[in-house]
Amino acid sequence: MRKITFTIMTLLLANALQAQLTSAAPYCTPVYPTNATYNMMQDFKIGGAVIQSFGPMGSYHNVINTFKYYSTTILPTLAKGSGYSFTLDFFNVNDVEPNYFAVWIDFNNNNSFENSEIVMQNNNTINADLPTYGGGVTPVTKTITIPTTATTGVTRMRIKRATNDANVYGAYSSTFTLPSCSSTSQAAYGCMYDFNVTIGPSLSNSSFEKELFKLFPNPVSNTLFIKELNNNLISKIKVFNQFGQEIKLVNTDFKNGINVSELSNGIYFVQISSENNSENSILKFIKI
Known part of the structure; x- marks a missing residue:
């Protein structure tokens, strides 16, 4: 845990x-x-x-x-x-x-x-x-x-x-x-x-270990991109800070990336909901 x-x-x-x-x-x-x-x-x-x-x-x-x-x-x-x-x-x-x-x-x-x-x-x-x-x-x-x-x-x-x-x-x-x-x-x-x-919501679950999506670049300064693996299509993205507070919701324009330039430097988590997988994926990224 x-x-x-x-x-x-x-x-x-x-x-x-x-x-x-x-x-x-x-x-x-x-x-x-x-x-x-x-x-x-x-x-x-x-x-x-x-x-x-x-x-x-x-x-x-x-x-x-x-x-x-x-x-x-x-x-x-x-x-x-x-x-x-x-x-x-x-x-x-x-x-x-x-x-x-x-x-x-x-x-x-x-x-x-x-x-x-x-x-x-x-x-x-x-x-x-x-x-x-x-x-x-x-x-x-x-x-x-x-x-x-x-x-x-x-x-x-x-x-x-x-x-x-x-x-x-x-x-x-x-x-x-x-x-x-x-x-x-x-x-x-x-x-x-x-x-x-x-x-x-929990910031840790079994999806940390699953390769359903990939974040890049990581660390990131301006725009964070998410690559879909194994045909896992994204339906919704939420960004949380390290205290569990939701700070951003993205439900359109996934391919254009997520603008994180306004975030303070530190550790954040992306919760990704996919269209063909009932389990959310949570990935960590670092803003610099």
Whole structure:
């Protein structure tokens, strides 16, 4: 399975311009007791890009920092079958109670988060135990591979850091799994954030290995040509960047080639649909 781990060193959108909703509908809305929710996360990154800065650490008994659904934050499209580096940067909240974290992606797009959709949590990252009482907190990083069975399109991602609602003051457990919504336990507290995420088409399949078409020149500067092999006639061409985002559709004038002069230098993928083959072919080219 082909992995693509990318790094972007610029902020995607300013935090102040992004919508922050307090309703998670149609997903379950997190419930915490009054005055028991505060921000414990610094930021969330994909690769080197800061997707969202959550602001300063909140204070206990401060209801200003509560659940937020960042409905307009733009995440890179996640291609099925590809791998992405997710990083969570935490604040040290200096509490005696053990804290846990989890990240869900609703891969089947059924408006709920199942345990099978947890892509990152204490017991499957490089940093299992989150310290208390002033210990150092290091970024938690994991490469997430998007299942090839995921539903294509826009779905929801949830990030949570919280105590164990059922046993807040119990010893830390490396196998405990956070629920996607919180109970109303009077001792429970935490923070939770939702995002929209787009699942894109797979950039790797068996057609990478098949000689149905040939790209030339490759690398290319201006016009990319596609040679049809074994009488495979082209019906449609789509061009994707390395993040799985469709950037060009061509359904006519194939023999005149594809103008790629306006593309930035880098790696791209061409998805070719043929008239006499039900399987799409995906080929890689380099723009220079």
